[in-house]
Amino acid sequence: MSGHPGIDPTVFGPYLTRTRWFGGKGRDFAVSDVRRLGLLGDGNPVLDVLLVELTYADDATTELYQVPLSYYTEPEHRLDHAFVGWWGDPDLGWVHAYDALHDRAATRLWLQAFGAAADGPAEVGGLVFHRTPGHDLDLEAAGTLFTGEQSNSSIAFGEDSVLKVFRKVTAGPNPDITTHEALTLADSPDVAHLYGWVEWRGLEPAAGATSSTTVHLGMLQQFLRTATDGWDLALTSVRNLYADPELAAREAGGDFSGEAGRLGDTLREVHAVLRERFETSTVPASFTAGQMHARLDAALPVAPLLAPHEAALRALFDRLAGLGDLPVQRVHGDLHLGQTLRTALGWKIVDFEGEPAKTLAERLLPDSPWRDVAGMLRSFDYAAHAVERSHDELDETALAEIRLRGAEWVERNQRYFLASYAGGDLTPDERTLVTAYTADKAVYESVYETRNRPTWVDIPLAAVARIGAST
Ligand SMILES: Nc1ncnc2c1ncn2[C@@H]1O[C@H](COP(=O)(O)OP(=O)(O)OP(=O)(O)O)[C@@H](O)[C@H]1O
Ligand SMILES: [Mg+2]
Known part of the structure; x- marks a missing residue:
């Protein structure tokens, strides 16, 4: 210069x-x-x-x-x-x-x-x-x-x-x-x-x-005039749920499942357009699984609390490796509730720059749409826990209660989001894919939290444990 x-x-x-x-x-x-x-x-x-x-x-x-x-x-x-x-x-x-x-x-x-x-x-x-x-x-x-x-x-x-x-x-x-x-x-x-x-x-x-x-x-x-941030909206829904101990997630005034479902529709439509408008190809599932194994290799020394779940994670990534060729396409790359805006005319997805830590060349590569899906699934989990963490006035019994109800909120919204995205039940292969991408994301989060916010590391660790127990 x-x-x-x-x-x-x-x-x-x-x-x-x-x-x-x-x-x-x-x-x-x-x-x-x-x-x-x-x-x-x-x-x-x-x-x-x-x-x-x-x-x-x-x-x-x-x-x-x-x-x-x-x-x-x-x-x-x-x-x-x-x-x-x-x-x-x-x-x-x-x-x-x-x-x-x-x-x-x-x-x-x-x-x-x-x-x-x-x-x-x-x-x-x-x-x-x-x-x-x-x-x-x-x-x-x-x-x-x-x-x-x-x-x-x-x-x-x-x-x-x-x-x-x-x-x-x-x-x-x-x-x-x-x-x-x-x-x-x-x-x-x-x-x-x-x-x-x-x-x-x-x-x-x-x-x-x-x-x-x-x-x-x-x-x-x-300019989206009537926009409300999706993350803020989700937090409000969780707060409403926690504020009324008598209500289940589906009954609460702030039930989010309709919104979660519409978000799933929105993402499906966006992926469909991007598939038409940009180059698509395939990547061997064994290659993707290899990358997940490698990220786990690098994560274990930084976040040693992942160790008890290593075998289950490796087994999951090995199952992914057996899926043949995976379709890849232009995706969002860094999707979470904070990248969504709810307007009077429905959900909008913003900020398609991709994962900030990646180089431009990496961000331009076609990727699996399930990475975006997993990003949203993890974001629902974080929303419930972020609100839980603001309740440090509660005793252990009360905390255990809202954790239980938060887990119910997360499970419900993830289910509605996924069903809308996939247009019904997932095939066993799709289930493996989304679970592997979600686990990979939670491994990444475990490293991030260990380094930056150690008191939050149990959020992704609990997710890894749940995935381990269910696979
Ligand atoms: N078209 C829009 N109309 C109104 N508000 C918007 C619009 N696009 C984005 N916003 C608001 O601006 C915020 C920042 O936008 P965006 O995420 O694109 O910026 P960014 O600098 O890439 O953010 P980050 O540092 O989080 O990656 C969004 O969270 C959203 O609240
Ligand atoms: Mg950005």
């Missing part, structure tokens, strides 16, 4: 560690390069879209982060909370720089650039803007930054559209865009429709990396 004269790279260190979305917090890093990708607007503000390269001290790996700044010639006190620094820019002169996502006047420049792409891709300020047909964009809507925990940054433009600005970027197609595009072209009712995206062309392919030089920087999509 070429340097970006005028900016002292050390301004980015303190700024990055202050943001919500920076994934490298706690690690020692240096800013190894700063590059200007595009400049939007003609003054007060100018939106400078920067690509910041970080090199980590522990393993010398690098990461690229997108950092859009908004520049003013004079201090802009309404943006004091988003101040990044001030310096002399060789092209623009003296600038006071702010985090552009906090600045309505700057986010408006993105929206206006999408406006210029109404009749086809448009180059604006060095970036290329694309639109998908079918929506009349509200170009006057004011931008508001989402406040929730997020690894990217999203701006709602009124009630019309949402711009998700990707933070950690790589050269190559972002599946959040390509998957949303395919589902939008198929007029799927199960996602927020894609309205457009913005990219930058020009990254030299790194040795051994993807040959694409296009970096996807942001995605504009339908």
Whole structure:
């Protein structure tokens, strides 16, 4: 990368560690390069879209982060909370720089650039803007930054559209865009429709990396006005259940089984479209089972409490290995209740970026749809336990009672979700597949919890034990 004269790279260190979305917090890093990708607007503000390269001290790996700044010639006190620094820019002169996502006047420049792409891709300020047909964009809507925990940054433009600005970027197609595009072209009712995206062309392919030089920087999509987060909705249902000790899960005011069933339908429809629109193939079940064995090998030393269940897990993975060839396709890749939104018009699935820990090349590989199914099944289990954990005022007897009722809630919603997804009873092979993927996920969770939240590790361990006992 070429340097970006005028900016002292050390301004980015303190700024990055202050943001919500920076994934490298706690690690020692240096800013190894700063590059200007595009400049939007003609003054007060100018939106400078920067690509910041970080090199980590522990393993010398690098990461690229997108950092859009908004520049003013004079201090802009309404943006004091988003101040990044001030310096002399060789092209623009003296600038006071702010985090552009906090600045309505700057986010408006993105929206206006999408406006210029109404009749086809448009180059604006060095970036290329694309639109998908079918929506009349509200170009006057004011931008508001989402406040929730997020690894990217999203701006709602009124009630019309949402711009998700990707933070950690790589050269190559972002599946959040390509998957949303395919589902939008198929007029799927199960996602927020894609309205457009913005990219930058020009990254030299790194040795051994993807040959694409296009970096996807942001995605504009339908704003889901009436949306409630699926995870929050599930927690509310569990809370209602626990609040009334007389009621069984099916009688409780917050019974979730209808929603769980509709979620199963939604996922089935999404998978069907993705099967049509992307490449499909098969993977030998023995290969998939081998990967699960290998993950278990790696997990056992980290989470030794898995050991009593090792034999049962290995037997399950061996059964999977006997299933011949497994169909694989484009999937969500990181599905859980937090990736679903309930709207007045039904469930929508969001965030098709895939599993954050995987490389882009891995995330683009076709995968088994049962991985998504297993993700949802595990999420129901976590919802019940998350609420249970908030009841630390209860004595052991009362806790045992809500655990029992929570287990009933989980079993009921998993059953409704699965039956809807599969359109009836699962075949024995499908049962093996979904159980193996669920076990594999719980093994992963056991490692994650041991490392990050040791008091939660009994949640996935109990799931592993249940699977072991039933196979
Ligand atoms: N189209 C939409 N309309 C309204 N709200 C949305 C829309 N898409 C996403 N959201 C909300 O924004 C949140 C963040 O979106 P998303 O998961 O796509 O971002 P992300 O940065 O990839 O998040 P994460 O860090 O969890 O991966 C979602 O949980 C949802 O509540
Ligand atoms: Mg994401």
